[in-house]
Amino acid sequence: xxxxxxxxxxxxxxxxxxxxxxxxxxxxxxxxxxxxxxxxxxxxxxxxxxxxxxxxxxxxxxxxxxxxxxxxxxxxxxxxxxxxxxxxxxxxxxxxxxxxxxxxxxxxxxx
Amino acid sequence: xxxxxxxxxxxxxxxxxxxxxxxxxxxxxxxxxxxxxxxxxxxxxxxxxxxxxxxxxxxxxxxxxxxxxxxxxxxxxxxxxxxxxxxxxxxxxxxxxxxxxxxxxxxxxxxxxx
Numbered sequence: 767x768x769x770x771x772x773x774x775x776x777x778x779x780x781x782x783x784x785x786x787x788x789x790x791x792x793x794x795x796x797x798x799x800x801x802x803x804x805x806x807x808x809x810x811x812x813x814x815x816x817x818x819x820x821x822x823x824x825x826x827x828x829x830x831x832x833x834x835x836x837x838x839x840x841x842x843x844x845x846x847x848x849x850x851x852x853x854x855x856x857x858x859x860x861x862x863x864x865x866x867x868x869x870x871x872x873x874x875x876x877x
Numbered sequence: 878x879x880x881x882x883x884x885x886x887x888x889x890x891x892x893x894x895x896x897x898x899x900x901x902x903x904x905x906x907x908x909x910x911x912x913x914x915x916x917x918x919x920x921x922x923x924x925x926x927x928x929x930x931x932x933x934x935x936x937x938x939x940x941x942x943x944x945x946x947x948x949x950x951x952x953x954x955x956x957x958x959x960x961x962x963x964x965x966x967x968x969x970x971x972x973x974x975x976x977x978x979x980x981x982x983x984x985x986x987x988x989x990x991x
Contacts, residue, residue, distance in 0.1 A: 770919075798977070809880075810920070810967065810982040817977060852919050863975055864910070864933050867919030 768793045770855050772868035779843045780876045787838040787871050789827075789853030796858040799829055799836040800865070804850040813838075813851070823847070848875045878904045881970050881983035889989045890958050898953040898986045902970030908932075909951040910980060911943060912967040920967055926951050927973075955988075963990045 769792040779785050791797060803813040814822045816829045816836065827838045836853060853868040882901045890896050902909055908927045912920035922935035926945035940956045949970075955962055965987050969980040 772919075775917075809984050812979050854919075864922040864925065864935060865912075865920070865980065866922065867912075869917070869919050 768797075768855050768857065768866040770853050770866055770868035772851075772853055772871050774871045775869070776872050776874070778874045778876055781845055782842050785838075785840040785843045785847065785873065787851050787853075787873065789836045789838065789868060791834050791836065791853075791855050793834075793855060793857065798856045798858055799827070800854040800856070801825070801827055801836075801838050802852040802854055802867070804852070806849070810852070843875045845875045845877055848873060881968055881981050883966075883968050883983040883986050885986060886984070887987045887989075889991065891991050892958055892960060894958050894990075895954065895956045896958060896988060898955075898966050898968075898988070899950065900953070900968030900970075900983060901950045902968075903981050906970035906972050906981070907949050908971045908973060908978070909945060909949065910969045910971070911951070911953045912969065913937075914965040914967055914985070916964070923953070958990045960990050963988060 771790045799816045801813040802810050804810045825840045827836050829836050850870050850872050852870045854865045856863050856865050880903050884899045910925040911923040914920045923937050924934045925932050929945045942954045945951045965985040967985045968983040971978040971980045
């Protein structure tokens with residue numbers, strides 16, 4: 767079974783401070799991990815995914831298979847980063863590519 | 878391109894009724910996935926349609942059924958509604974079914990069951 771855990775429902779960070787949103791997963795096979803973001807009054811959208819190894823809007827995430835984690839990080843928070851963030855997992859097996867989401871973390875950047 | 882569109886925006890039903898939600902995928906996409914998002918929870922996968930067939934299914938009862946049309950649009954049907962079916966229903970489209978194919982989400986349909 768696939769499971770994604772985001773331990774923090776709410777996270778407040780001062781502007782300019784570092785941000786880390788935690789994500790842990792449980793899956794016996796090889797996973798692909800994603801971060802989705804939902805800004806106020808906008809639809810859910812992909813922020814970044816492990817396979818791309820990209821930095822998007824200053825955010826990065828490293829897959830740690832030993833700790834089964836995929837934490838999202840940004841060195842200097844900006845006010846426009848305030849949003850709801852969801853970590854998601856997909857299996858790397860054909861026919862089982864559904865997305866399993868965590869419960870989300872609401873990030874608030876304090877000016 | 879308006880992206881993924883869903884209708885209606887909001888819906889109120891009573892227990893035992895049936896409901897149909899509709900989704901039009903982003904232009905060029907052929908795969909539609911449906912998710913249920915209860916209040917305070919992340920989206921939960923219901924099922925996925927590709928080539929007019931259900932390809933994957935999450936842990937939802939048979940009361941939840943769907944359909945995909947030749948133009949790739951899709952419907953989600955829920956029979957014998959329960960109070961617990963109240964949620965935001967999200968549709969997502971992609972090109973193909975693979976994990977590497979980005980899913981684009983619609984704005985959702987808010988279903989309230991009284």
